[in-house]
Every structure is written in C-alpha cells, then in structure tokens.
Amino acid sequence: MAEFLNLHDAVARYVDDGATVAMEGFTHLIPFAAGHEIIRQGKRDLTLIRMTPDLIYDQLIGAGCVRKLIFSWGGNPGVGSLHRLRDAVEKDYPNHVEILEHSHAAMACAYEAGASGLPLAVLRGYVGSDLPKVNDQIKFIECPFTGEKLAAVPSIRPDVSVVHAQKADRKGNVLVEGIIGVQKEAVLAARHSIVTVEEIVDDLGATPNACVIPGWAVSTVAVAEKGAYPSYAHGYYPRNNRFYKEWDAIARDRGAFNEWLEKNVLTAGGDA
Incomplete structure (x- = not known):
C-alpha cells in the first residue's frame, strides 16, 4: 500500500541527484507543485522524461536541475518556445542540457x-x-x-515517476479523471512513484472503466491542493491561460526568470 507523506518528504526520499525522473500529465494534471519542490530542494543532474515538456520543465531547466531531457515535442502550448530550454541547449545557461528527441x-x-x-x-x-x-x-x-x-x-524505466491526480483513497488508490495521458504507464514503469492529489477521500467513486492507479503500484501519495496549477485539474479548477502567455516574456530574459523563480518558487512556496 502507498505511504502517505508530505510533498517535501516525498521528494527528499525519492528524488536523488542524478536520478531519471518522469513527470507526466497531458494538458491538465501537470505536476507543477512537485516540480517546484524539486527546485526548492536544489536537485541536480536530473534526466527528465516527458512526452510534451512545457512550462514546468522550462522552470526546472532554468533552475539548473537538469542534465538531460528525453522528450517528444517541447514548447509553451499555444504560445511558442521554451526559452529556458533553448538557452540551455544553445548557450549552456545555466548549464548544458543534452536532448534526446522521440515521436x-x-x-x-x-x-x-x-x-x-x-x-x-x-x-x-x-x-x-x-x-x-x-x-x-x-x-x-x-x-x-x-x-x-x-x-x-x-523502454522507459524511470527511477521515479511523478504525476498529479484528483484524489486518492486511504489505501493509496488514485483516480485520474478527464483527459488521460500516460500517467498510469509512467507509474507502473518506474522503480518508485510520487502521486500528488487534490484530496484524500474515503471512496474514490470510480465509475466502470475509470483510470485508477492501484495503491500497490504507488510509492507515496502527497496532498498538494492546486498541485497542477497553472494547468488545470478537471473538476477542480481551470487553466490559467494568462500565465502561459505571460511566461513567454518571463522566460525570454534570464534576469526576469531568476526574479520570478525567487519570488514564486524559492521564497513564496511555489504558487505560480
């Protein structure tokens, strides 16, 4: 059965320097809170895996956490490039990031x-x-x-996979609702997994054919309210489209990015 920890302790236990980390979520349920906790703990030399790296990976790369990126398509959805990723690949700032691109x-x-x-x-x-x-x-x-x-x-076999979901029950079973990506596969493929959720409930209320990640496959569950924000969580809160547009200007400039990171992640606790 999954262990219940706070997010700080979950990241400290399962995300080591040099680890291979998959953070999945498609359009919504993107694990921003977990990514910000990785930044706050100063993890380094990570190999990140994600089908569609977007803002959270731009932030992790800009914070100097990443050595290598395995991915398929990377960008700010509907807006443009990931400028912290481009700066790392093209100009080695804040460090060089190796890329391995797939379909x-x-x-x-x-x-x-x-x-x-x-x-x-x-x-x-x-x-x-x-x-x-x-x-x-x-x-x-x-x-x-x-x-x-x-x-x-x-095959993809991460050291740890990180996903966000709407809720977990007290046995650690996790319900993912709305648009489903590869969250379940990412968890099952990993040696360890961290699942952040909006809430813990007595009964998942899962309907037939619902996507339920079984508690025996999950290493730890951590409550992180609005843990996918500024992406959305189906049934809980909408996407902050304005922030995605604003991110383009923030990420283009090293100074603006570092100022944003200090104010919104390192000091304020990670609420974008």
Whole structure:
C-alpha cells in the first residue's frame, strides 16, 4: 500500500541527484507543485522524461536541475518556445542540457513497454524520418514473422515517476479523471512513484472503466491542493491561460526568470 507523506518528504526520499525522473500529465494534471519542490530542494543532474515538456520543465531547466531531457515535442502550448530550454541547449545557461528527441508514438510505446517489464518497444514508425540521424536510441529490426522493417526504442524505466491526480483513497488508490495521458504507464514503469492529489477521500467513486492507479503500484501519495496549477485539474479548477502567455516574456530574459523563480518558487512556496 502507498505511504502517505508530505510533498517535501516525498521528494527528499525519492528524488536523488542524478536520478531519471518522469513527470507526466497531458494538458491538465501537470505536476507543477512537485516540480517546484524539486527546485526548492536544489536537485541536480536530473534526466527528465516527458512526452510534451512545457512550462514546468522550462522552470526546472532554468533552475539548473537538469542534465538531460528525453522528450517528444517541447514548447509553451499555444504560445511558442521554451526559452529556458533553448538557452540551455544553445548557450549552456545555466548549464548544458543534452536532448534526446522521440515521436509521441515512440514515447507512449516506450512507457507501455516499461510498464510491462520489457526491455524495448517495437512500433511502425521512423521510416523516412530524420530523427534516427540524431537519436542513436532508435534502431530498426526485422519482424521474424513477416520480414517487415520495424522501429525499436528502449523502454522507459524511470527511477521515479511523478504525476498529479484528483484524489486518492486511504489505501493509496488514485483516480485520474478527464483527459488521460500516460500517467498510469509512467507509474507502473518506474522503480518508485510520487502521486500528488487534490484530496484524500474515503471512496474514490470510480465509475466502470475509470483510470485508477492501484495503491500497490504507488510509492507515496502527497496532498498538494492546486498541485497542477497553472494547468488545470478537471473538476477542480481551470487553466490559467494568462500565465502561459505571460511566461513567454518571463522566460525570454534570464534576469526576469531568476526574479520570478525567487519570488514564486524559492521564497513564496511555489504558487505560480
């Protein structure tokens, strides 16, 4: 059964310097509170994994927490680039970040393979793509049954996966509602997992076919109200679209970013 800890203690226990960390959530339920706690604790040399790195990864990179990024598409949704990511990749500020780019399909398949305990994922894709020229983790194999050329990528097996959800029950079972990404697969693929939730309840009230992450698969549950803000949590609060627009100007300038980080994460406790 999952252990219940506060967010500070959960991050301190499971996120080590040099760890491989997956933080997932698609459109909503993005684990901003957990990301800010990682920044506050000064974690370093992390390999971050995410299908669509957006603002929280821009913040982690700008704070100097990251050594490598494994991803598929990175940007500020509907706005533009991640300027702290670009500054790190192009100008080594605040440190150089190595990037390993995949397609969305490959990332999803790699998470599923990791959750299944498999060493690799096989998919139709990448044929004719330029990504294999810059990503040495993409290989091609021949199907032993049909002779078809298929792509193979390593499974994703993070040291720790971090996701946000609406609620957990007192046994540590977690309910994810709304748009579902790869949260369940990320948790099942990881050695350890941290799930932040809006609240703890006696009964999840899960409907048939609901996405429930079982308590036996979760290392720790931490309550973090508005833990996905400024993204949204279906049924709890809306997305702060204005902040996503404002982030472009904040992230473009090193001084503006560092000032924002000090005021909103390091000093004020992380409420964007």
